[in-house]
Amino acid sequence: MPDLVYRTTEGNPFFTDEVLRGLIERGDLFRRDGVWDRLDIDEIEVPESVRDAIGERLSRLDEDVQSVLAVASVLGQTFGFDDIASLGEQSEDLLERALEVAIEAGLLRSMGGESYTFNHVLTQQTLYEELPPRRRRRLHLAAGAAMENRSPPGRELRAAEIAWHFLEAGEPARALPHALAAGDQAERRFAHLEAEQHFRTAVDLARESGDQAQEAVSLERLGGVLRIESDHAEALDQLEAASLLLAEAADVEGEIRLTAQIALTHAERGTIREGVERVEQLLNKVSEAAPSSALAAIYAALARLYYFGNHQRKSLMAAERAVELARAVSDERILVQAEVRRAAALYLLGHLDEALPSAQGAYQLANRMGDRDSACRALHTISAVHMVKGELVESERFRRLMLAVAEEMDDPNQVAFATANLGLTLIYRGSWTEARSVLQNFAAMGERLGSTWYSTYGATFFAYLEFMQGDTEDAARLRDGATSTEAHSGDPFIQALWAEQEIRTGDPSAAIERLRASFQREEVIIADSIGWAVLAWAQQEAGLPVAEATARRGLEVNEECPHVLHHTDVLRVLAVILRESGKLDESESRFEEGAMLASSIPYPFSEARIRHEWAKLLIARKEKDSARQQLERALAIFQHLGAAPDRERTELALEGLEGKGIL
Incomplete structure (x- = not known):
């Protein structure tokens, strides 16, 4: 008997269970005197498929029970009593009896309350497929209509x-608004892939129904979720298609709203010029438009484009216009987005005393409204302000909060950006082991992120860490794979990190060329001082006489846009240049100032580099004991960080100090 069943079912648990239940119900397998027995093998016929086994068991039920189960199969694997009763096929008494019989037969299970589920999806499918197509469509129509007539909360949830x-009932026009509602509901849960599927269905239904207005809405929603998923190319295709439909319908307000979405997509994609041109084209068309939410949104989007494109004064002006328009029409949703952009521009322009309260206010408003995207962006600015002020503990706290919010949203762009910046803060704090772990998480999400404005940051920070720990091959691989956008070519901080690696591998000319684009603008931003410092270093290595003037320009810039961490780097580079030109007194003063500042933050890597270079000056002055103290302090930090190349250089310097080599 076991061999007979196994040959048919091949050990499939559900199939085996159905066969055995069927044999028992048929009487081929039975208990006699407390012992299981069977008919002769020749008399037993085992169903050839699991569907045959299910069908055989169903056929033994009363017709009323079979009919109830067939109707229930239209509702899916799980259903409620009210749902099946609302179809009006049977009385409640008959339904109750039929459901009890099905439970006793093991074909249904009670889920508690008035919910039921089929014992297996194949049971539901077998019943469903036996229904004539015409009756199946009629039952679907009845089920949809019954659910549609429920109260709004119940209707929205389903x-x-x-x-x-x-x-399934062949009613695309009636399905369309519910497909859109299902997509919106999925987005509120941050279930982006599920939302995408519903919006794609809505687009198809709108086209099938010939409803261009709803097609535009569906395309807009689909484009929005594709942007979150970092599929920027298709997002732009869908949004532009929606924009064309709105233009044909002379829906100016809708066209403005769509252009804002298109602008945000270009910003995150890194195609800044294209995005700005698209917005300016639209603004010229609607120059006489009255204040509206859509107009406020377009200025907020323009502010983000300028921000990503390193035009911070323009970003600030656009953000302030967006704030003005949002307040005029009392739209808090756009207002919080505009305030976030305003705070970010203020930060990059060095107006830290304005930027911090502005970002804090935007964060509070975003939290109150449940706008996690704006909350994330506000947290970035709050953390960045603390970082440039040297308040690294606070900066790390807000970075971790930003990452938690981004992960809750499941937004790959925000998660990547938060991860990258947490890694950077940990590098500054000297927690290089944890920084490596965090940035490895960024590398793991690289394929999902694709090519975006955000993707360069994590790759750049990870490559910098790898290089400083001696893994030059991995750093080069990350550099070659890093996304390069028009925005990043003008980002002095990103370019300074890459340029430093070029200097340390003996190519200062490449570093000078790289940094040239960073200063082809009139405004000064918070990251400029590090760019000037690294440029001065490259010029010094290349033997150019302008190095000192460049380093002093870095000091001036840092006074205009103060960045405490970068100030230590500017002081180190200037002190080295002064030392090499024989200006030892000022050089030592700069070394001492930089070391004290780096130690007070604390910024361990900068402190160690300053002390190592300071020791060379002390050697020139024949202050051997002081030089040894500086080198030993530097060595302890490099060892703790795992900065292998600098550790080795410092060890050689100590050997040279003892006459075993050269400094």
């Missing part, structure tokens, strides 16, 4: 089911 029932 939007996906309602859309599916109307779709």
Whole structure:
């Protein structure tokens, strides 16, 4: 007997269970005197498939029970009593009896309350497929209509089911609004892939129904979720298609709203000029438009484009216009986005005393409104302000909060950006082991992120860490794979990190060429001082006489846009240049100032580098004991960080100090 069953079922648990239940119900397998027995093998016929086994068991039920189960199969694997009763096929008494019989037969299970589930999806599918197509469509229509007539909360929660029932009933126009509602509901749960599927269905239904207005809405929603998923190319295709439909319908307000979405997509994609041109084209068309939410949104989007494109004064002006328009029409949703952009521009322009309270206010408003995207961006600015002021503990705290919010949203762009910046803060704090772990998480999400404005940051920070720990091959691989956008070519901080690696590998000319684009603008921003410092270093290595003037320019810039961490780097580079030109007194003063500042933050890597270079000056002055103290302090820090190349250089310097080599 076991061999007979196994040959048919091949050990499939559900199939085996159905066969055995069927044999018992048929009487081929039975208990006699407390012992299981069977008919002769020749008399036993085992169903050839699991569907045959299910069908055989169903056929033994009363017709009323079979009919109830067939109707229930239209509702899916799990259903409620009210749902099946609302179809009006049977009385409640008959339904109750039929459901009890099905539970006793093991074909249904009670889920508690008035919910039921089929014992297996194949049971539901077998029943469903036996229904004549015409009756199946009629039942779907009845189910959709019954759910549609429920109170709004219940109807909204079951939007996906309602859309599916109307779709199966051949009613695309009735399915469409529910497909859109299901997509919106999925987005509120940050279930982006599920939302995408519903919005794609809505686009198809709108086209099938010939409803261009709803097609535009569906395309806009689909484009929005594709942007979150970092599929910027298709997002732009869908949004531009929606924009064309709105232009044909002379829906100016809608066209402005769509252009804002298109601008945000270009910003995150890194195609800044294209995005700005698209917005300016639209603004010229609507120059006489009255204040509106859409107009406020377009200026907020323009502010983000300028921000990503390193035009911070323009970003600030656009953000302030967006704030003005949002307040005029009392739209808090756009207002918080505009305030976030305003705070970010203020930060990069060095107006830290304005930027911090502005970002804090935007964060509070975003939290109150449940706008996690704006909350994330506000947290970035709050953390960045603390970082440039040297308040690294606070900066790390807000970075971790930003990452938690981004992960809750499941937004790959925000998660990547938060991860990268947490890694950077940990590098500054001297927690290089944890920084490596964090930035490895960024590397793991690289394929999902694709080519975006955000993707360069994590790759750049990770490559910098790898290089400083001696893994030059990995650093080069990361550099070659890093996304390069028009925005990043003008980012002095990103370019300074890459340029430093070029200097340390003996190519200062490449570093000078790299940094040239960073200063082809009139405004000064918070990251400029590090760019000037690294440029001066490259010029010094290349033997150019302008190095000192460049380093002093870095000091001037840092006074205009103060960045405490970068100030230590500017002081180190200037002190080295002064030392090499024989200006030892000022050089030592700069070394001492830089070391004290780096130690007070604390910024360990900068402190160690300053002390190592300071020791060379002390050697020139024949102050051997002081030089040894500086080198030993530097060596202890480099060892703790795992900065292998600098550790080795410092060890050689100590050997040279003892006459075993050269400094």
